Amino acid sequence: CSSDLAGESNGGFMTMRMICTDAGMFAAIGVLIGGMPEAIGVNCRPAKPLPFLMIHGSADRTVPYGGGVVSVGAPITVWPTERTVAFFRQLNGCAEPSQLSVAPGQHSYKIEIERSIKCSGGPVVFYRVVGSGHARWPDLNVGQLMLDFFRDKAR
DSSP: OOOEEEEETHHHHHHHHHHHHHGGGOSEEEEESOOOBHHHHTTOOOSSOOOEEEEEETTOTTTTTTOEEOSSSSOOEEOOHHHHHHHHHHHTTBOSOOEEEEOOSOOSSEEEEEEEOOBTTOOEEEEEEETOOSSOOTTSOHHHHHHHHHTTOOO
């Protein structure tokens, strides 16, 4: 049985809360233009490693890429995106450096991909959409990326 969890923006905050509370329910997680809220992350000790996919624009000011206060809704402070990725790399036992590449093809933005695939607890994949804010990208099929990532994950 596979139970994957994905969330966008506020749904990403919910995803983080869920894995910090009960990681055993899930096989893998994905976060789109979201982050780790400081109030959740400070005590986050997932019961197990989880394959992790994250997609975030480097110029996002709503859920700040560099961390800080979320600009809409209730005041929430989030970790810098790089800290969130590092958290999951550590959780998943990624000892080797990430493999860095650029997404092929024509895109509105440069898309840098960091893949940590030789991790004892599952891969950590991060898509950094350089110069993009808090939005989806018409030429990046996020749904397909998540489906492909989740395809072989089972708990």
